[in-house]
Amino acid sequence: MTEDYLHYIWKYKLFSQQNLVTTEGEPLEILSFGFHNHDSGPDFSQGKIKIRETLWAGNIEIHIRASHWNQHNHQFDTAYDSVVLHVVWECDTEITTTKGGKIPTLELKNRIDLSQFEDYQRFIFSSIPCINSLQSVPNIIVASAMDQMLSERLLEKSEVIKQELENSQSNWEQVFFQFVAKAMGMKVNSLAMEQLAKQIDVKFFSKFGDNLKATESYLFGQAGFLEDLPFDHEYGNQIKKEYSFLKAKYELIPMNKVMWKFSKLRPSNFPTLRLAQLARLVNENKNLFHSLILEKNTIQEMRKKLTVSIQSGFWLTHYTFEKESKSKSKSIGESLIDSIVINTIAPFLYCYGTYKDEQEYKERAIELMEGVAAENNKITRLFEGELTIKSAAESQALIQCHNNYCVNKKCLDCSVGVYLLKK
Numbered sequence: 001m002t003e004d005y006l007h008y009i010w011k012y013k014l015f016s017q018q019n020l021v022t023t024e025g026e027p028l029e030i031l032s033f034g035f036h037n038h039d040s041g042p043d044f045s046q047g048k049i050k051i052r053e054t055l056w057a058g059n060i061e062i063h064i065r066a067s068h069w070n071q072h073n074h075q076f077d078t079a080y081d082s083v084v085l086h087v088v089w090e091c092d093t094e095i096t097t098t099k100g101g102k103i104p105t106l107e108l109k110n111r112i113d114l115s116q117f118e119d120y121q122r123f124i125f126s127s128i129p130c131i132n133s134l135q136s137v138p139n140i141i142v143a144s145a146m147d148q149m150l151s152e153r154l155l156e157k158s159e160v161i162k163q164e165l166e167n168s169q170s171n172w173e174q175v176f177f178q179f180v181a182k183a184m185g186m187k188v189n190s191l192a193m194e195q196l197a198k199q200i201d202v203k204f205f206s207k208f209g210d211n212l213k214a215t216e217s218y219l220f221g222q223a224g225f226l227e228d229l230p231f232d233h234e235y236g237n238q239i240k241k242e243y244s245f246l247k248a249k250y251e252l253i254p255m256n257k258v259m260w261k262f263s264k265l266r267p268s269n270f271p272t273l274r275l276a277q278l279a280r281l282v283n284e285n286k287n288l289f290h291s292l293i294l295e296k297n298t299i300q301e302m303r304k305k306l307t308v309s310i311q312s313g314f315w316l317t318h319y320t321f322e323k324e325s326k327s328k329s330k331s332i333g334e335s336l337i338d339s340i341v342i343n344t345i346a347p348f349l350y351c352y353g354t355y356k357d358e359q360e361y362k363e364r365a366i367e368l369m370e371g372v373a374a375e376n377n378k379i380t381r382l383f384e385g386e387l388t389i390k391s392a393a394e395s396q397a398l399i400q401c402h403n404n405y406c407v408n409k410k411c412l413d414c415s416v417g418v419y420l421l422k423k
Helices: 003-011 114-124 139-167 172-184 186-198 203-208 212-222 234-250 271-285 288-294 299-306 334-356 359-370 378-382 392-406 415-422
Strands: 028-032 044-051 054-065 083-090 105-107
Touching (some): 139 359, 172 334, 186 271, 203 212, 271 288, 288 334, 299 334, 359 392
Antiparallel strands (some): 044 054
């Protein structure tokens, strides 16, 4: 027997309720089973029971054995003094509150069909328990589960953003730039981009105005690419001179450029090119947070703002400082734009909506993700043939479900899993 299965049994009333009595033989009536609590504290809140002629309202705690109450030190925790009923598989001891008061106990050992538990165990031991049964689940249940998973995913990402905001005294513009830069680095250079962004003060971008070379010199200089690098090109000499001035005036400390990775990357993903594109993104949008979060952009408008293209200048014929290449326009690709929308812009909209307590921003986050094509990765491919995944909102929901529920066998906390188990 497992505790999460007992939670499921209690929540959905899947046990014999005839002639209920406490372990002390007193007649028991369940008037309200309460609400499942997934946070700290008793397992079910706002329960209501009747023992003989006395009504009791409070919380309900569930364990496999009654002695687990003491193993978990609930007898010393005042948060559990509100428990009016202790529900257990097997009662092996008497338990009390912090004040020594006895708590009524209900034993379920002889009220549950064990064959159902065996079905449950067989179900969850599959790699993805529901994978071959999804088409039998009503669309409304699948849709409800997907909505829940997407909200959880956005909330989970919001918590990471909130932590960074706390570290920066709620500087939304600064933190947003950090996350955009990290996204621009993609997997290989994301950490280097994040470190660079934390050494950048976004206030400088306003001082530079429309001076693209000043923005480039600041980014490349702080990234360590201008240290001890000989230039025989007018562009290189200009930005190196510009950065030397900034470095001396503001006592700037550049990164060590060894952090940047070029090996096995396509030239279009070289960090030097990504920094050149980031400089243009900042230069064209000025305050990124205001432009991409506060302004009410449609997905088409968002794509347009993120579609930075290099059509002239040094980077038209270069991917690095050292080597010239064939002249070629260099734009931020559609897949990277989608990634920025999914992993940065949507979570920031959701986080800002929570911060301002304005549902509009949360809804915009979901609308943007619904306008982006579904991701194609090893997780989404697991569900091919079982589900039609049309948008990033759905693929992100599946990723959340797989990582937090399927892998951890938390089928009893998923409405799809509950539906199939009840069948």
